[in-house]
Amino acid sequence: MSASGSVSQWIHLLRAGDPAGAQPLWELYFRRLVELARARLTGANRRVRDEEDVALSAFDSFCRGATNGRFPQLADRDNLWRVLVVITARKAGHLVRDQRRLKRGGTAEPLSLGAEADELLSREPTPEFAAEAAEECGQLFARLGDADLERVALWKMEGYSNDEIADRLGCAPRSVERKLRLIREIWDERGPP
Secondary structure (H helix, E strand, C coil): CCHHHHHHHHHHHHHCCCHHHHHHHHHHHHHHHHHHHHHHCCCCCCCCCCHHHHHHHHHHHHHHHHHCCCCCCCCCHHHHHHHHHHHHHHHHHHHHHHHHCHHHCCCCCCCCCCCCHHHHHCCCCCHHHHHHHHHHHHHHHHHHCCHHHHHHHHHHHCCCCHHHHHHHHCCCHHHHHHHHHHHHHHHHCCCCC
8 A cells, every 4th residue: 555545544544533543644744743833933932832732732633623524625645734734833823823912921023924825735845834824824814803704714724614613603604604705805805914
């Protein structure tokens, strides 16, 4: 069996609720997730949580999501890496954001941007490139300026259906569709974030 077939098989096991698929995926991807988180956490205080904590949390979120059917497009190593990059970048971004809050003694400085957000989905990005793309993704989320819109966008990226998002928000699926339309309009606007 090829390496790609093995990854696909482990994903299939995990999606079927068999935890035996998690361990080989962990061994294959954990170091790369740590590198991605380390690049994303540059300048962050790592006394309480560090890049390994972020990678562990991201992998745990991925496993729970895969077991619960949240990633319908997840089929192979390319899809898997994209999902892991997004989850890890978001977890690291939340950690940095939380540390920068003024009430926690932070500076409230905006995060700097680098790469285009759509490059986040390219095949096997380097950790540095993935960190830059995660910064861009963070800026896009900051543009939304509304916690509900941020949650809807994140849950959609994580593979939740509109009905599942509506249940989580306690609203109608039509409201979720309107929020998604608004998110697209905000993100399509030209100019600096």
